[in-house]
Ligand SMILES: NC(=O)C1=CN([C@@H]2O[C@H](COP(=O)(O)OP(=O)(O)OC[C@H]3O[C@@H](n4cnc5c(N)ncnc54)[C@H](O)[C@@H]3O)[C@@H](O)[C@H]2O)C=CC1
């Protein structure tokens with residue numbers, strides 16, 4: 001029985017795309033060869049631009065808020081940079097279809113509408129700072145747009161601003177300053193409170209929270225912290241006790257907020273919470289306005305539960321002219337200045353420019369917010385396995401008859417290392433990309449591969465197994481199993497009834513080592529023809545000369561058999577795309593029972 005059909009071949013020719021394992025296909029005229037890159041896509045279909053060496057223009061980066069000069073310079077060395085500040089939402093949506101990357105600070109809302117308006121061209125959003133609550137991450141992921149942030153460069157600035165507000169609040173600096181400038185000399189009105197010996201609760205013991213804690217200790221304060229995810233060892237090293245939420249807010253004289261704004265932290269300080277606090281507590285917020293129920297804070301200030309507050313951030317920024325907190329005598333305010341030092345802004349600008357350029361070049365981003373974030377060391381160790389992963393995914397899906405309707409996929413990773421030593425997130429995303437890309441008409445990358453799999457109802461499970469081997473290798477082998485489907489190539493179905501393929505990396509080269517129950521050993525380069533044949537002498541020569549006569553160069557052949565003179569599988573690597581005529585000639589060889597052409 002012959003499995004080859006010309007319309008199947010045509011389908012693979014049309015849909016097969018880049019075999020790059022990188023999250024974003026690179027955009028740069030310096031890329032040394034002609035390549036196809038995704039330039040625009042919509043939910044309904046993909047549009048591709050063929051880019052030739054020397055003719056592809058640089059990518060365009062829209063910088064929508066003020067960014068430090070060093071970062072801009074770095075961006076200009078790679079991209080066309082459009083600095084357009086103070087755009088309205090409508091203007092941003094209109095401009096975005098012409099941009100490959102967008103850089104924002106906290107003042108720009110990157111909504112679903114922005115991603116939709118980009119018509120698939122927008123590939124990276126860079127948040128020049130930490131908090132990404134102004135970016136619709138769900139929409140970014142669906143549209144395959146990577147979001148990166150600059151998580152480290154403004155930590156000290158935010159911690160210093162928190163300490164500044166703490167001192168300014170405790171000593172009424174802002175109020176006294178305003179009063180004196182009005183010609184008043186009111187020494188007794190502005191008597192403050194001391195910090196030494198007081199308890200401060202640091203809510204969120206991340207980068208800013210822990211730097212704030214160090215500084216508060218230096219001022220002689222007793223520091224406690226609440227953070228459900230913080231390491232107790234890290235806290236202990238700084239001399240901070242991690243305590244439950246209720247204990248933190250009930251025992252503190254000062255509360256400083258340093259957690260991100262998420263659905264779980266929204267209005268985390270509310271009426272009920274204020275009622276548990278010590279009377280006369282003082283609150284600093286350099287995190288996000290919406291972690292406090294602002295109306296509840298006004299009530300707590302008016303009732304005297306909260307003696308004072310110092311706020312850098314507001315639910316609505318800029319706040320309305322009649323915002324009760326801004327106008328409150330007991331409240332010290334700054335207009336979201338936490339990250340606004342010369343040093344922090346230069347650092348953030350460089351950090352985000354490097355992340356955005358790296359992402360546009362197709363590098364894996366170490367500050368990705370909506371894709372697997374992998375340290376550079378792990379990426380370099382896994383590099384050949386990532387190539388293998390994508391190719392196995394691409395092969396496996398092409399073996400499925402009908403090309404769709406995959407419900408259940410199992411990925412097996414076998415390693416001589418302990419299972420805990422292997423972070424498989426990027427492998428999983430890469431195999432998934434390989435599985436979906438050949439059968440999808442939307443742009444698939446590491447950002448949206450998992451989302452697209454879920455949308456298609458594809459359940460992907462993972463299994464890590466320990467086998468003998470070399471512990472210097474992160475992996476010995478990977479397998480992809482697809483259950484409950486028919487195969488275009490019956491021999492790819494193992495005894496368990498699943499389509500099963502296996503690959504290994506040998507001398508840095510990814511190789512296919514098993515198809516169904518048959519052992520093979522072929523390097524995964526070029527394209528592949530798999531044949532099921534009666535194991536008999538002369539088969540390699542027959543197939544080789546059929547292809548040779550049709551001018552198809554064979555780069556390798558491997559035969560795997562169950563027992564001599566029974567059935568065997570021949571895997572043939574070919575450099576060129578065989579013509580229909582060449583494939584028909586293979587099909588006409590009498591001992592060949594089944595065969596399939598697969599594009600890698
Ligand atoms: N006002 C400003 O200009 C600036 C504001 N920020 C804000 O500060 C936040 C913190 O920044 P980093 O310390 O750099 O981030 P980070 O990610 O290092 O720390 C955040 C910490 O909050 C913890 N957390 C999460 N949920 C929590 C909860 N329910 N209760 C207590 N802790 C919780 C996390 O475990 C983490 O340790 C950012 O998300 C941003 O919103 C950051 C920089 C400047």
Ligand SMILES: O=C(O)C(=O)COP(=O)(O)O
Nearest residue numbers: 105106128129130131339
């Ligand atoms: O980094 C953050 O989360 C900040 O809030 C800083 O915001 P900005 O970039 O100064 O608008």
